[in-house]
């Protein structure tokens with residue numbers, strides 16, 4: 189039976205990529221300080237990688253989005269290969285939809301009929317880049333084209349001259365040549381350099397006839413540092429360097445296209461070609477959104493506007509019909525969301541400490557989501573990996589409930605039990621319901637019917653009207669305030685060693701809807717651990733009494749016999765129910 193498995197020694201099948209070997213390389217010591225010229229190839233390389241290439245309407249929609257983002261160079265397509273692309277380019281030119289500061293680019297192979305049709309598609313444009321390419325790497329020369337290096341150079345020379353002749357006949361347009369030695373990163377550097385020089389000279393490179401030399405990792409096959417060495421070598425060996433705009437076109441086969449583009453810029457690339465969210469052939473073109481926002485988070489404005497990144501993402505998804513991964517850098521639905529407890533805690537503290545005018549320094553958030561039109565709404569979500577910090581953050585932000593720290597610890601254990609059992613995210617409304625059920629609506633041995641306050645020899649006295657295990661009872665106590673009096677009434681009434689460890693009261697809501705929320709921490713001799721209780725009422729004293737009863741009921745849940753034993757002994761008058 190044939191087996192298709194990984195082989196034990198991949199060295200017998202795969203060769204490591206050659207390295208350029210650049211002993212005096214300069215790029216590692218440099219820092220990115222300026223945005224490159226961006227070229228969006230969403231409508232060409234991105235489009236040619238789709239199951240279903242974009243129709244005119246989708247191309248138009250994505251084009252408008254690219255202009256709005258601020259791209260000044262946009263590759264519109266391959267007009268000689270597709271009628272849609274041809275009509276699209278003609279339509280934009282005829283209806284004056286290309287802003288004066290935007291330069292359109294179109295691609296063509298080195299074939300006369302295709303070049304002629306390409307130039308025809310651009311007639312009437314104010315300025316245009318014609319992108320000529322041919323494969324230069326040995327594998328392509330030998331297997332795909334069956335050409336020697338010499339023949340490759342002749343192909344370039346002939347077709348660039350041909351393009352020059354055709355474009356010279358349309359002086360109303362400012363023509364720019366872009367030449368790409370396709371498969372550059374797999375090409376011997378000497379051959380790639382020769383191919384570029386051939387194209388530059390055939391075009392007649394000069395101050396007025398600048399050339400874009402675009403170096404692709406057509407198939408990304410080595411580490412980004414190797415590519416950077418190749419770019420630095422080319423940048424320092426190209427003649428007429430001042431008239432060359434050195435561009436890169438990284439693909440993402442190894443998942444390192446962003447790093448490759450960044451290091452290439454350090455190495456001398458002045459221009460980057462890529463697609464929004466990394467769409468493109470196979471594993472994609474370099475993701476321009478990530479590249480641009482990486483710069484932004486280093487304090488360098490990329491010159492592209494992603495202030496409403498969700499809108500850009502939705503247009504890209506609609507036009508390409510490819511979903512953006514929820515963890516996609518900067519744009520994914522989950523990238524401003526922390527589930528794990530320690531992250532939530534740190535983010536909560538970071539937001540609290542962040543001053544509006546200070547450099548951004550919120551742990552776990554490399555960028556302020558607000559800069560991209562994202563809200564903090566989903567920064568913290570709760571599941572079984574969450575801790576007290578995240579729960580407290582949500583309850584405070586969405587419900588206005590600030591819990592004392594020890595109560596956060598206690599409540600997070602309750603939440604943990606729920607999220608472990610449900611194996612799902614717990615929403616803030618579920619949290620609130622759980623809080624309500626745990627503290628406010630706690631049912632237990634003691635049931636509240638009412639209370640009355642009275643003066644008691646300079647102290648505050650209280651009479652509590654309760655049901656205790658179904659029997660109606662009144663008990664009394666006094667203290668230096670209604671809460672102390674309530675605790676005394678319960679302690680003396682049932683012979684409990686009850687102690688109030690903390691009390692806090694807050695307003696929930698505002699105006700006519702405001703209610704008081706009282707939070708107490710109680711301890712009782714004979715019961716391990718302290719328990720929090722909560723009471724909510726429009727009247728602040730009633731909220732406090734309810735909170736103490738809630739706390740005691742929760743204590744007694746752990747040890748109900750503590751009360752039953754005492755109730756039998758207590759001699760207070762019962763009142764008719």
Ligand SMILES: CC(=O)SCCNC(=O)CCNC(=O)[C@H](O)C(C)(C)COP(=O)(O)OP(=O)(O)OC[C@H]1O[C@@H](n2cnc3c(N)ncnc32)[C@H](O)[C@@H]1OP(=O)(O)O
Nearest residue numbers: 233236266268269270297298299321322323332333370406
């Ligand atoms: C790396 C890149 O992304 S490059 C861009 C690739 N994009 C596209 O190919 C999308 C649009 N392309 C097309 O619609 C078609 O390929 C066309 C219209 C351009 C050409 O179609 P066809 O003439 O039918 O050729 P086909 O699609 O089979 O392409 C292979 C031929 O193109 C030749 N070719 C490939 N690249 C080039 C080039 N840069 N210059 C000249 N010829 C080339 C090949 O040698 C091969 O020629 P052969 O048939 O004589 O052996």
Ligand SMILES: CC(C)C(=O)C(=O)O
Nearest residue numbers: 321368370404406437
């Ligand atoms: C730049 C062109 C030729 C390209 O799409 C590639 O090589 O990936």
